[in-house]
Amino acid sequence: MKIAIMGAMPEEVEPILKKLDSYKTTEFAKNRYYEGKYKGVDVVVAYSKIGKVFSALTATTLIEHFGCEMLLFSGVAGAINEKLSIGDLIVATKLSQHDLDITIFGHPYGFVPEGSVYVEADKNLIELSKKVAKDLGVEVLEGIIATGDQFIADEEKKEFIKNTFKADAIEMEGASVAVVCDALKVPFFILRSISDAADMDAGFNFEEFVESSAKISADFLMKMVDELAGKNL
Ligand code: OS5
Numbered sequence: 001m002k003i004a005i006m007g008a009m010p011e012e013v014e015p016i017l018k019k020l021d022s023y024k025t026t027e028f029a030k031n032r033y034y035e036g037k038y039k040g041v042d043v044v045v046a047y048s049k050i051g052k053v054f055s056a057l058t059a060t061t062l063i064e065h066f067g068c069e070m071l072l073f074s075g076v077a078g079a080i081n082e083k084l085s086i087g088d089l090i091v092a093t094k095l096s097q098h099d100l101d102i103t104i105f106g107h108p109y110g111f112v113p114e115g116s117v118y119v120e121a122d123k124n125l126i127e128l129s130k131k132v133a134k135d136l137g138v139e140v141l142e143g144i145i146a147t148g149d150q151f152i153a154d155e156e157k158k159e160f161i162k163n164t165f166k167a168d169a170i171e172m173e174g175a176s177v178a179v180v181c182d183a184l185k186v187p188f189f190i191l192r193s194i195s196d197a198a199d200m201d202a203g204f205n206f207e208e209f210v211e212s213s214a215k216i217s218a219d220f221l222m223k224m225v226d227e228l229a230g231k232n233l
Contacts, residue, residue, distance in 0.1 A: 001233040002042040003225065004068035006058055007218075008173045011210050012075040013047045015218035020045070029061055038222070039229040044068055048173065051149045052097070055173035059180040070228075071181050071188040072125070073174065074221040076206075076213045078152055078198030080161065081143060081168035085194060086209050087216055089138065090168060091129050092145040092190040094118040095175040098161045099148035109164050117165075118144070119178035122187035125224070129189070132223045140220075143168030145190060147175035153202035170198050189224075193217035 007013040013034075017023065020043065023036030034045040044066045048058035062068045077090065084090060096110040096118050103109055110117040126142065133140040146167035152158055161167050174190040181188035193213040196205035 001070060002044065002066070002068045003228065004059070004062035004066070004071040005043055005045045005221070005225070006055075006062065006071065006073050006177070007047045007075045007214070008050050008055060009075070009210070009214070010047055011214045012218065013045055015215045016045055016074065016222060019222055028065060029057060031058060031061070033061070033066060035066070038225055041225060041229045043225070051172050052147060052176035056176040056180050059177045060184070063180070063184050063186050069186060071177065071186055072221055072224065073177055073188070073190045074214070074217045075171065075173070075192055076195035076210055076217065077145065077169040077171040077192035078196050078202055079169055079194045080158060080198060081141065084141060084169065086196070086205065087213055088194045089140040089217065089220055090145065090192050090194070091126055091140055091142050092121050092174055092192075093126065093142050094120045095145045095147055095178045095190065096165045096167070097148060097175045098146040098165055098167070098170070099150060115179075119175065119182045121178065121189055125187060125189035128224055128227055129191070132220065132227060136220070136223065138220070141168060145169050145171060145174045145192065147171055147173060151202070152198040153200060155199055158198045169194065191217050191221050
């Protein structure tokens with residue numbers, strides 16, 4: 001089983017690359033892909049660049065070009081749920097595109113014909129994350145992640161996303177990766193650690209905490225890969 005491990009920004013994949021035994025760098029479609037081994041498992045690591053289009057391209061490439069059969073995403077997010085503080089972990093149960101809007105035609109926000117408002121993440125991988133959380137003694141919230149091509153730093157936009165999608169956290173790549181994996185029938189898992197609260201301080205907080213929160217997410221994700229390695233998939 002070859003596993004794709006992706007983030008959006010260099011900060012999100014650097015802690016993962018440091019853990020690989022060795023890797024080979026390949027350029028494809030204007031991006032770099034790191035093919036390596038981790039505890040005997042074949043992995044391909046990449047950061048997509050920011051946003052839904054780049055992340056969809058990278059997820060598709062990891063699956064169709066590099067032959068990955070499972071995709072794990074690690075990164076940071078803005079908190080909506082007040083239970084979430086900086087550094088806390090959230091696992092997506094389902095994801096939605098908060099900036100997808102053809103409501104003028106009578107459709108709900110986040111919906112286009114032949115699509116769905118939410119895409120559900122793989123239940124087995126969510127179960128595995130619960131086991132890892134228990135073993136590590138860390139709390140991980142399961143919740144809804146809303147994705148859009150905007151860095152949210154505004155209470156009004158945050159309220160809209162909270163009320164419309166019942167979202168617990170916001171980011172800019174998860175739902176597009178989810179759409180790709182769902183369409184290509186590849187099990188996927190989206191993990192995020194909180195870097196800010198998507199409020200007026202979000203820009204400052206993001207810059208201060210992106211590295212530390214990205215590492216919290218990456219370390220947890222690699223514990224999940226430890227477990228997957230033990231299963232000899
Ligand atoms: O990937 C983007 C989404 N991430 C999650 C996130 C988020 N999303 C929406 N709203 C929030 N409040 C969120 N909080 C966390 C994080 C990331 C946000 S966009 C950050 C861009 C920062 C930046 N700009 N230039 N650089 C960094 C330097 C640079 C220069 C050249 C190449 C690469 C980086």
